[in-house]
Amino acid sequence: MTEAVIEVEGLSKHYGQVRAVDGISFRVAPGCTCALLGGNGAGKTTTIAMLLGLLLPTQGRIQILGEDMLRHRYRVLPRINFSSPYVDLPQRLTVAQNLTVYARLYGVRRVRVRLAKLGRELDIEPFFQRPYRSLSAGQKTRVALAKALLNEPEVLLLDEPTASLDPDSADRLRSYLMDYQTRSGATLLLASHNMSEVERLCNQVIMLRAGHIVDTGAPRELIKRYGRRDMEEVFLDIARGIRSGEVTP
Amino acid sequence: MTGISCGRIGAMVLRYVYLLRGSWPRVLELVYWPTVQMILWGFITRFLMTDSSLLGQAAGLLLAGVLLWDVLFRSQLGLSVVFFEELHSRNLGHLFVSPLRPLELIISLMTISLIRTLIGVGGAAALAIPFYGYNLFELGLPLLGFFANLMVMGWSIGLLVAALVLRHGLGAESIAWAAIFALAPLSGIYYPIATLPGWLQPLAWLLPASHVFEGMRAVLLVHTFRWDFMLYALVLNVLYLGLGIGVFLATFRVARERGLLLQSGE
Numbered sequence: 001m002t003e004a005v006i007e008v009e010g011l012s013k014h015y016g017q018v019r020a021v022d023g024i025s026f027r028v029a030p031g032c033t034c035a036l037l038g039g040n041g042a043g044k045t046t047t048i049a050m051l052l053g054l055l056l057p058t059q060g061r062i063q064i065l066g067e068d069m070l071r072h073r074y075r076v077l078p079r080i081n082f083s084s085p086y087v088d089l090p091q092r093l094t095v096a097q098n099l100t101v102y103a104r105l106y107g108v109r110r111v112r113v114r115l116a117k118l119g120r121e122l123d124i125e126p127f128f129q130r131p132y133r134s135l136s137a138g139q140k141t142r143v144a145l146a147k148a149l150l151n152e153p154e155v156l157l158l159d160e161p162t163a164s165l166d167p168d169s170a171d172r173l174r175s176y177l178m179d180y181q182t183r184s185g186a187t188l189l190l191a192s193h194n195m196s197e198v199e200r201l202c203n204q205v206i207m208l209r210a211g212h213i214v215d216t217g218a219p220r221e222l223i224k225r226y227g228r229r230d231m232e233e234v235f236l237d238i239a240r241g242i243r244s245g246e247v248t249p
Numbered sequence: 250m251t252g253i254s255c256g257r258i259g260a261m262v263l264r265y266v267y268l269l270r271g272s273w274p275r276v277l278e279l280v281y282w283p284t285v286q287m288i289l290w291g292f293i294t295r296f297l298m299t300d301s302s303l304l305g306q307a308a309g310l311l312l313a314g315v316l317l318w319d320v321l322f323r324s325q326l327g328l329s330v331v332f333f334e335e336l337h338s339r340n341l342g343h344l345f346v347s348p349l350r351p352l353e354l355i356i357s358l359m360t361i362s363l364i365r366t367l368i369g370v371g372g373a374a375a376l377a378i379p380f381y382g383y384n385l386f387e388l389g390l391p392l393l394g395f396f397a398n399l400m401v402m403g404w405s406i407g408l409l410v411a412a413l414v415l416r417h418g419l420g421a422e423s424i425a426w427a428a429i430f431a432l433a434p435l436s437g438i439y440y441p442i443a444t445l446p447g448w449l450q451p452l453a454w455l456l457p458a459s460h461v462f463e464g465m466r467a468v469l470l471v472h473t474f475r476w477d478f479m480l481y482a483l484v485l486n487v488l489y490l491g492l493g494i495g496v497f498l499a500t501f502r503v504a505r506e507r508g509l510l511l512q513s514g515e
Contacts, residue, residue: 015507049511052346056505074252077348087342087511090264090334097267104260105347131271147343 003066005030005155005187006051011060013046013211020046022211023060028204033181033188035198038208039239044191045086047208048157051189052082064155078106083148084159085141091133095124095143098132099150106151118146121176137164145173149180156180158190162197170194174201195231205231207238214238253356257349261357262364265331269365279365283319283373290315291381309383310469314438316377316385317465319370320396321436321458322429324403325410327362329425332411336419341510351501355494358411359404366400388465391474395461398479401486402457403429408493412500415509437462457482457489 004027013021021043028034036044049055051062053073062069067076089098096115103111119125122142127135135143141164148156161177162170174197181188192198198205199219207215207222215222215238219231226234236242269275294311335341344354374385386392410425435449436458442450453459464478504510 045511046508049508054342054345054505054510055508056502074348074350077346080346082343082346084342088339089343090268090338090340092271092338093264093267094271097264101260101264101267102343102347104263105257105344105349107254107256107348 007063009061012058014058019211024213031185033202034204035202036191042208043211080155081148081153082157083144085163089132096128102147103150122146138169155187199231257353258357262360265361279369280372283369286315287373312383318438321399321403323366323369324400325407325429327365328358328407329410394479398461398482405489405493408497412497416500457485
């Protein structure tokens with residue numbers, strides 16, 4: 001069996017009586033694109049925050065790239081990265097300044113060359129000198145993705161990567177992510193509400209509801225198992241607690 | 250702690266320099282208040298000199314006090330306010346998924362606090378020369394000791410304030426401006442600690458600033474550098490800085506337990 005890049009065992013996060021995540025276990029294989037799906041409050045963002053070390057679990061074990069994240073996160077952090085439309089970059093700094101600071105934090109060599117390459121690839125070069133606060137939501141998303149790719153991460157965690165993008169920009173970004181994964185062999189874990197995105201990008205899906213994993217599998221496998229036409233319908237079934245074969249609409 | 254990186258500290262200092270460089274009102278504000286204080290106390294000194302034998306002996310007593318007090322105030326503010334920038338910009342989530350360690354953030358905050366204080370108080374001290382013919386730099390080498398001790402005390406308070414705001418949110422931000430003034434009456438900026446009521450004096454001697462200002466008066470009034478004051482201030486500062494760093498790191502852990510790093514700014 002191939003060693004998993006992300007390995008989670010019995011992971012829980014409790015806030016008093018509230019069980020945001022309750023004893024979940026899963027593995028993500030190298031080079032896989034895995035989606036964490038679930039309705040609001042299902043535990044997706046909490047899980048990602050724990051994987052990144054931003055949030056300490058109540059119990060459980062997280063291993064990324066063979067390292068225990070709770071004990072040796074600083075060995076892992078230079079090799080992974082993260083992007084979310086809900087976590088901002090400094091508003092008053094220009095795009096180039098923001099990316100320069102983060103490139104240095106990640107110890108990127110030849111910062112200018114790296115910035116220029118990402119600027120071209122993500123089409124953000126034209127607004128390098130503009131303050132981050134002056135960008136549109138879609139532009140900010142692309143800049144945040146550029147920040148997430150500065151260190152050419154082996155594991156990329158994305159929280160709703162196309163949430164604020166128009167269909168054209170979202171499509172370009174998905175193509176870029178697929179291309180990046182093909183080139184680098186990176187492992188991607190993303191939380192998304194966009195089911196067509198999940199079908200296109202992901203080869204593994206983890207469905208969460210109320211902090212529990214309720215189903216897993218490849219998108220096609222899930223569609224077949226639930227007897228549905230697409231992931232959108234599968235998502236609705238699972239989010240509403242309707243299991244395959246239990247209810248016929 | 251192993252693994253502290255100058256590169257990452259430099260990256261954070263660069264982030265704060267970008268911030269400062271990008272806004273001339275911020276630079277102006279750094280110099281503005283110390284200069285206004287200096288001008289005000291300069292005139293008070295002139296007025297009192299006509300009737301005070303103490304000020305006749307050392308005309309710079311009040312001006313040195315106000316400028317050194319501003320070192321303490323700017324040092325604390327420089328650390329806390331810059332940390333608040335991270336909360337306002339909701340940037341902590343990105344910062345702490347990078348390899349940046351909390352101690353590296355602390356060192357970078359101290360560095361930018363030093364830069365801001367040098368700009369602010371340095372500017373005001375330089376202007377005091379043409380305005381009142383008073384040169385703070387004539388204190389000579391002792392000035393370096395006073396300055397260093399006040400900077401470190403400011404950092405300790407700044408870290409405690411930053412920890413408080415990290416834990417309780419930006420609603421507690423106003424404490425950053427008020428905290429240091431609670432210590433002002435006990436610090437003996439303009440008067441000897443002996444002026445305070447007897448029961449308050451032991452408390453005052455627990456502050457490094459009290460030793461610094463007594464030391465400053467010794468230099469200005471009797472032209473003696475008191476090593477004992479300097480040593481007490483140094484020892485107290487080591488304790489308080491350790492406490493400040495400890496509380497900040499402990500609060501950082503609490504923030505990770507409660508998910509506050511992602512909620513900052515709200």
